[in-house]
Amino acid sequence: MTVELGVFAPGRLEILRRLLSDPSLAPEFEALQGPQGLERVLADPFSGPELRWLAFRDGEPAGFCWAFVIPTREGSFAMLRPGVVARARRTGIGSRLIETASAAVRELAPQCRELCLTAWVPSPEAAGFAARHGYEHARFYWLMERPQHGSAPQVDWPPGVEVETFDGTERALGHWSEAYNRSFAEHYHGALSTPESVRALAAVPGFRPDGVLLAHRTGACVGFCQNQLLPGRGEVATLGVVPEARGIGLGRALLRWGVGWLEHQAAPRVTLTVDGENEGALSLYRSEGFETVRKREIWSRRLP
Ligand SMILES: CC(C)(COP(=O)(O)OP(=O)(O)OC[C@H]1O[C@@H](n2cnc3c(N)ncnc32)[C@H](O)[C@@H]1OP(=O)(O)O)[C@@H](O)C(=O)NCCC(=O)NCCS
Secondary structure, eight states: OOEEEEEOOGGGHHHHHHHHTSTTTTTTTGGGOSTTHHHHHHTOTTOOGGGEEEEEETTEEEEEEEEEEEEETTEEEEEEEEEEOGGGTTSSHHHHHHHHHHHHHHHHOTTEEEEEEEEEESOHHHHHHHHHTTOEEEEEEEEEEOOSTTOOOOOOOOTTEEEEEOOOOHHHHHHHHHHHHHHSTTSTTOBOOOHHHHHHHHTSTTOOGGGEEEEEETTEEEEEEEEEEETTEEEEEEEEEOGGGTTSSHHHHHHHHHHHHHHHTTOSSEEEEEETTOHHHHHHHHHTTOEEEEEEEEEEEEOO
């Protein structure tokens, strides 16, 4: 058996698309199914062509891995996303892929302090694989869904708050980026955003400017909600309120706006993903009728 690793050259995108839709990989990579799924990974501001690999076994496509390197206040962390088709598993291909990815992250992002793996659980193969490579449990993220579909609640904006949809201007990029950073400053793996990273996010295929709402109070951006249409579901993808505007009902109003927008787009299900230890967000989501339907585990390994 020969195993070769190659890069995701543009001419090989169809190979990757076929691997992603293989029945043994599609459930884990469900959010990347459909016509623009792969394009979203390729356009991600925190990844790049030097952080993506394909694996071939005896010349046949067998797996892939890409890495995101995400800056936070405590230094960067890298999320590795390997996948190996069922027929080629337990032959060391997944290990080759993440070892190659880890070496590239160390070389290209020497400031990176942590490597992570993730999978929907239960997944004995992902858990066994993570343990075998010295990764330990770090967190659960919960996928929550609002079963009362078709009954978007009324939105009541707190007094003094004005809202506008994202218009792509420099002002909006700056406001969104700053509100994001201030909202997630204390959070686990809170990414550090910049106007440039937000501009790149807004250029990702399928991004809907009208699905982003910015909330202002006395001229400052104090909250935001970004929605995303995924295959088979619509997601309230990020929602944040800056510390000084918490406790006045703005998070609830933004969430309700997000649910209403997604229902208006005829999303068949309305979901969101939340850090399972973010008690404040969890109680808001539960009180708005969201229920946990799936869990995603994060495993982590420190880098020296
Ligand atoms: C997880 C995954 C990438 C592993 O790929 P792979 O090529 O089979 O991995 P390897 O052959 O390099 O396995 C290395 C070690 O991981 C552990 N491992 C892998 N699969 C396992 C399983 N089903 N149960 C328990 N341990 C397992 C073993 O220790 C294995 O070594 P061994 O075969 O000598 O016992 C693959 O199963 C996969 O693509 N799963 C679906 C996608 C996914 O979950 N991706 C996220 C991964 S964190």
